[in-house]
Amino acid sequence: MINMQPYENPEYFLWLSLALLPIIIGLLKGKRWRIYETIVSFAFLFLIFDANKFVQGLALIGYVAFEMCLMFAYFKYRQKRNDTWVFVIAVLLAIFPLVIVKITPVFEHGAASIIGFLGISYLTFKIVGIIMETRDGMIKSLDFLKVLHFILFFPTISSGPIDRYRRFIKDYDTVPSVEKYVNMLGKSVHYIFLGFLYKFILAYYFGSVLLPQVSALALAHGGISWYLVEYMYVYSMDLFFDFAGYSLFAVGTSYAMGIETPMNFNLPFISKNIKDFWNRWHMTLSFWFRDYIYMRLVFFLMKKKLVKNKVNLANLGYLTLFLIMGFWHGVTWYYIVYGLFHACAIIICDVWLRFKKKHRDKIPSNRFTKIFAIFLTFNLVCFSFLIFSGFLNTLFFMKH
Incomplete structure (x- = not known):
C-alpha cells in the first residue's frame, strides 16, 4: 500500500497536481464540484493513514465520530438552553482526547497514545472553535457534511493553518x-x-x-x-x-x-517587539489562543470582579495563555519554560510600552532604534527557540 505524508516528497505533489486539475478546471468554468472535492479529500486522507499509519487512521475515525456526536448534541442543546456548566463540559469533552494524547508519553516512558494521529491538535482547535461560537450564538446552523469537510480538509490537516468554520463555509458555499x-x-x-x-x-x-x-x-x-x-x-x-x-x-x-485559508506567517523575524512577533508567527494559532482563551478568561475575571486592576488582569491572562500553549506542545520542562518565557517577555514588553507612552518626548524614535528593536526581538525569539528545541535538556541533563 502507498503511504504518503503531506508535502514530504515529489510523488505527493505529482498526485496532488493530478487530483487538483479537475477542481481547477471546474472553478475556471465557474463551477465547484463538491462531490469530487469530497472524494479527493477522502482519497488523500486514506493515503496519509493507510499502511503503517493504519492504527492512526482508525484513531482518526473514532475521534471524528466522537467529536461529531458531541458538536451536534451541544448544538441541539444550545437551541433551547445555554447553561454554562453544559458548555464547560462540552469543551472539556472536546479536548479530552488531545489531553490523553499529550500526557500519555509522560506515564508510558515516551510511548505515543494509541488514540493519537497526525493533526489531532489542529482538528481539536477547529472543533472547540465551533463549540465556542455555537455558545456565543454566532453559528446559527450546522450541516453534517460541511462540518465533516471543514474538520477533515486535507490540505491543512497535518500542520494547519487553523481556519474558522464560518470563514471556511463562506468560501465553500460560494464559487x-x-x-x-x-x-x-x-x-x-x-x-x-x-x-x-x-x-x-x-x-x-x-x-x-x-x-x-x-x-x-x-x-x-x-x-x-x-x-x-x-x-x-x-x-x-x-x-x-x-x-x-x-x-x-x-x-x-x-x-x-x-x-x-488564512496565512500562518508574516515575516516574523522583522518584528519590532515580542507582541508584534506573536501577530506574525503561527498567526492562526496565536489568534486562536487570543480569541478563545485569553479574551474569554479576561472577560470572565472582569465579569466576576476577581481581578480589578487592568494590568494584573492582562498579566494573569498572558501567564495562563502561554502556560497552556507550553503544555500543549508537550508535558516537558522545556516546553513549559518556553511558555513562561514568552509570557514574561510580553509582560515586560507591556511595561516598556506603557513607560514609552508616558515619556514619548524623551525617548528617541528613529531608524537606529527601530533596527535595534528588531535585532533585540530576533535574538530574544531565537533564545526562546533554543529552550523550545529541548537541546539544553540533552546538553545539560542527559548523558551523551
Whole structure:
C-alpha cells in the first residue's frame, strides 16, 4: 500500500497536481464540484493513514465520530438552553482526547497514545472553535457534511493553518468569480513555489546539513559555548523555514481549491517587539489562543470582579495563555519554560510600552532604534527557540 505524508516528497505533489486539475478546471468554468472535492479529500486522507499509519487512521475515525456526536448534541442543546456548566463540559469533552494524547508519553516512558494521529491538535482547535461560537450564538446552523469537510480538509490537516468554520463555509458555499479565481490561482502557484524554497532548500540546508554539525560540536564542547549560540540560530532558521514551508503548501493547495485559508506567517523575524512577533508567527494559532482563551478568561475575571486592576488582569491572562500553549506542545520542562518565557517577555514588553507612552518626548524614535528593536526581538525569539528545541535538556541533563 502507498503511504504518503503531506508535502514530504515529489510523488505527493505529482498526485496532488493530478487530483487538483479537475477542481481547477471546474472553478475556471465557474463551477465547484463538491462531490469530487469530497472524494479527493477522502482519497488523500486514506493515503496519509493507510499502511503503517493504519492504527492512526482508525484513531482518526473514532475521534471524528466522537467529536461529531458531541458538536451536534451541544448544538441541539444550545437551541433551547445555554447553561454554562453544559458548555464547560462540552469543551472539556472536546479536548479530552488531545489531553490523553499529550500526557500519555509522560506515564508510558515516551510511548505515543494509541488514540493519537497526525493533526489531532489542529482538528481539536477547529472543533472547540465551533463549540465556542455555537455558545456565543454566532453559528446559527450546522450541516453534517460541511462540518465533516471543514474538520477533515486535507490540505491543512497535518500542520494547519487553523481556519474558522464560518470563514471556511463562506468560501465553500460560494464559487469565486473567474477573475478572482485566476488571481487566487496565481497566488497558489507563488505560495507553493515559495514553499519549495523554504522546505526543500532552506530548511534542508539548515536542518539536515548545518544542524547535525553544530549539534555535534556543541555536545562535544559541552556547557555554554559559541557552538551553542550557532545551534540556537541554525535551529531557529530550520524551525521557521520548515514550518512556514508546510504552511505555504497548505495555503497554496487551498487557494487552488478556491478556499482562502488564512496565512500562518508574516515575516516574523522583522518584528519590532515580542507582541508584534506573536501577530506574525503561527498567526492562526496565536489568534486562536487570543480569541478563545485569553479574551474569554479576561472577560470572565472582569465579569466576576476577581481581578480589578487592568494590568494584573492582562498579566494573569498572558501567564495562563502561554502556560497552556507550553503544555500543549508537550508535558516537558522545556516546553513549559518556553511558555513562561514568552509570557514574561510580553509582560515586560507591556511595561516598556506603557513607560514609552508616558515619556514619548524623551525617548528617541528613529531608524537606529527601530533596527535595534528588531535585532533585540530576533535574538530574544531565537533564545526562546533554543529552550523550545529541548537541546539544553540533552546538553545539560542527559548523558551523551
